[in-house]
Amino acid sequence: MPLSTQLEELHYKNLKNHQYELAILPWGATEAHNFHLPYGTDNFQANVIVKQSAQIANDKGASVLVLPPIPYGVNTGQTDIPYVINMMPSTQAAIIKDVAQSLFKHGVKKLLLFNGHGGNDFKSITREVGHSFPDQLICTCNWFEALNHKNYFDHAGQHADEMETSLMMYLYPELVLPLSEAGNGQHKKFRVHALNESWAWAEREWTKVSNDTGIGNPHYASAEKGEKYFNDVCQLMSNFFIELANTAKDDFYKY
Numbered sequence: 164m165p166l167s168t169q170l171e172e173l174h175y176k177n178l179k180n181h182q183y184e185l186a187i188l189p190w191g192a193t194e195a196h197n198f199h200l201p202y203g204t205d206n207f208q209a210n211v212i213v214k215q216s217a218q219i220a221n222d223k224g225a226s227v228l229v230l231p232p233i234p235y236g237v238n239t240g241q242t243d244i245p246y247v248i249n250m251m252p253s254t255q256a257a258i259i260k261d262v263a264q265s266l267f268k269h270g271v272k273k274l275l276l277f278n279g280h281g282g283n284d285f286k287s288i289t290r291e292v293g294h295s296f297p298d299q300l301i302c303t304c305n306w307f308e309a310l311n312h313k314n315y316f317d318h319a320g321q322h323a324d325e326m327e328t329s330l331m332m333y334l335y336p337e338l339v340l341p342l343s344e345a346g347n348g349q350h351k352k353f354r355v356h357a358l359n360e361s362w363a364w365a366e367r368e369w370t371k372v373s374n375d376t377g378i379g380n381p382h383y384a385s386a387e388k389g390e391k392y393f394n395d396v397c398q399l400m401s402n403f404f405i406e407l408a409n410t411a412k413d414d415f416y417k418y
C-alpha cells in the first residue's frame with residue numbers, strides 16, 4: 164500500500180529513515196462566509212486540494228509530505244464578527260519559523276506555505292524566515308489565484324462567492340445551507356479610487372463593506388462548476404508540487 168501523504172496519518176516506523184524533499188503547510192482561516200458557508204470553508208478547501216494534489220504528485224514519483232494544517236488566519240478587519248478567530252502576522256511568522264526549523268533539521272529541503280485565505284500574506288514572512296535558512300527553500304502560493312475564474316464562473320467575487328460556494332457544494336454539500344438562505348454578497352467599494360486598484364491598498368472594515376460578510380454573488384453556484392474547477396486546480400497544483408520537489412535548490416534558475 165502506498166504511504167499516505169499526510170504526516171498525521173504516518174508512523175515513526177516508516178518515517179525514521181525517510182527523507183522528504185518538499186513539505187507543504189496548508190493554512191486557512193476561521194471566519195464567517197456569507198450566511199450559507201461554514202466558518203471553516205478556507206480550511207476545508209485548502210486541505211482537500213492539498214491532499215488530492217499531493218497524492219497525484221507522489222503517485223508520479225514526487226517526494227511530498229503534507230503537514231497538519233493551521234486553521235487560523237489574519238482577520239484583523241473582521242474581529243467585530245462573532246467567533247472569527249484572528250491570528251496576527253507576527254504570530255504566523257513565529258509559527259512558520261518553528262515549523263521550518265523542525266523540518267530542516269531533519270533534512271527536508273523545501274517548505275511550501277499553501278495559503279487558502281485572502282487575509283494571509285506570507286510573502287514578507289517567507290523573505291524574513293527564509294533569510295535564516297540559506298541552504299533550504301521556503302516559498303508560498305495562493306491556490307485560489309492560480310486559475311482564471313472567468314473560465315469557470317459567471318460572477319466574480321472574493322469571499323463566499325460563486326467560486327467558493329460551488330467548490331463547497333461539490334466537496335462538502337452537507338455543510339452548505341440552501342442558497343435561498345444566502346445573502347447576495349453585495350459589497351461597497353472604497354470612495355478613494357486608487358484603493359480599488361491593485362497598486363494601492365488599505366484594509367477593509369468588513370462589516371462596513373458587506374451586510375452578509377460575503378463579497379460576490381453566490382446564487383449561480385453549482386456542484387458541477389465546483390467539480391470542474393476542483394479537478395483543474397488539483398491538476399495545476401500537483402504539477403507545481405512535482406516541479407518544486409524535483410528542482411534542486413542549487414539549480415533553481417535557467418535562461
Ligand SMILES: [Zn+2]
Nearest residue numbers: 204205323327
Ligand atoms: Zn474563504
